[in-house]
Amino acid sequence: MALLELKNISKIYGDLKALDNVSIRVEKGEWVAIMGPSGSGKSTMMNIIGCMDKPTMGEVLLSGVDISKETARSLTDIRRDKIGLIFQQFHMVTYLTAVENVMVSQYYHSMPDEEEALEALGRVGLRDRARHLPSQLSGGEQQRVCVARALINHPELILADEPTGNLDETNENIVLGLFRQLHNEGTTLIVVTHDPEVAEAAQRTIVLEHGRVAREVINENFGK
């Protein structure tokens, strides 16, 4: 059974079809990149997969359960329990330290556990920066905190929107290394990106154009 399956989904805003009868399937443990030019429907798809929006038509199956008709409240619960989100702009709570930012995610999921949060920061190489505020961290460090925050609740799916878009090459490599590590541990990853190098790090790339799946590319060099 696929972890995620979009069946003939469309999203229509007035006269605009942001997504037009799209179907994709992501297996458990798979690392998939979604690419496409601006206006191709990447963000809309990301919102639907991330339970931040609902399709106008079609089904979204997460672990075999159709979530396309769920209420906003249920979608919040699903997102909290099953999905870890990473954004291009990092988005940290500015007045909380790195470890507190990770613990916020724990709080909404279950119970805050500082030791576990510190371990997650350790995984991204930031244990010694745990008590720093976002303003005291570099962009790369902030993004790594966001990765720690996304993985702290052991989500079934990590959904990343342009996760390296604001990073220099060094930090991009660190973040991709972390994704590789998560993938090796069996975490499912969906990465929305403009960057072909980031897409090439994934097992498979789905290319969107004009709200439709234009093609799918299997990365032959994956894991090599």
Place this chain on the structure above:
Amino acid sequence: MNLKKLPLLNLKRNPGRTLALVLLTAVLSFSIFGGTVVVSSLRRGLGSLTERLGADIIVVPSQAQSKVSFQDIFLQGTVGAFYMSRENLTRTLEVEGVEKAAAQVFLASLKADCCSIRIQVIGIDPETDFVIRPWLEKSGSRGLKDMDVVVGTKVGAEVGETLRIYEERCHVAGKLAPTGTGLDSAVYCNMSTMKKLLSAAEAKGISHKVSSDDEDVVSAIYVKVKEGYDIGKVNSAIQGHTRKASAIRTRSMITDVSSSLLAISRVILGLIGAIWGMGFLLLFLAFAMIARERQQEFALLRVLGSTKKALKGLIRKEAFLCCLSGGFVGIGLACLLVFPFQTLIEMSLSLPYLIPEPSGLFLIALGALGASVASGFASSAFAAWRLSQADPGRLLRQG
């Protein structure tokens, strides 16, 4: 870290923003508490004045610039004296409709070696007095023996001490409860003591005689009119029957004070309204700006699993904490201004001014706090609603 502490952490780690919100709310509670205390004190002062006057008509010498100078003594504690023949008391009692009449004699002490302090001394006849005596009894005073004085609350002498008036030593036998009127600055004695003090003043060249053959003088006669009689007619009759005296209806005096009080109260209430309105608007704008600044933070919390209701609660809690602190700060600042400068306020208003009892002050403070917190809730409600309505996915993608 506990999410319940999130509002507190935000306020602690954004000191500039928090201080601005606290100060804005402080302005609200300052205006509400300070203004209400002043207005309440004026109203209480008027009530006290009405109670203390206790007479329907007051007869004073015509030379006393009619009621104006008498009002100054009564309302502002101006030190002064004027005299008329005691015969006017007998004449007043003869007028039909007069139930009772009691005389008072005034004496102003000097700011000189012969006197401890410059004060208004008022002699009363405890047998006939119906104006000061109930107040003395209410204040627990045992009565006025010869050379005993009872002092008003603002007189700087305590029970057991001695006051020197024209070299005569008077024993302070009691201290009266505050009235908020000029009477708080006066000293009260019986007529026998007053006669000694008048003689002592005479020896110092302060004459009280109205003519060379009339040493028996009074300064004011308080008149109670019998029930069923028209006070205006009795007032006119007294005016016609007494010599070199003016009869003043106390109601006209109270009406004058009441009109001034109403005008001042309106100005103060208007000011409270204007400051409150301005403060509320600024608070509303501040919360709206903060909401705009924090929309991504709230979108993030939504994405992490917070409900709209929980986010609204977060904003409400922050508004509550800010406004409660601001409320306390404003009340504290108002206390620093209203209480230490009480005499200055009283003097500048020239009206009876009696600060409410502690229980009354507590209620006013509670009301001001409640109003500040309610203003915070109301002004932040729109921001909370807007934040909870925003599309978190769009906000987070926008960056």
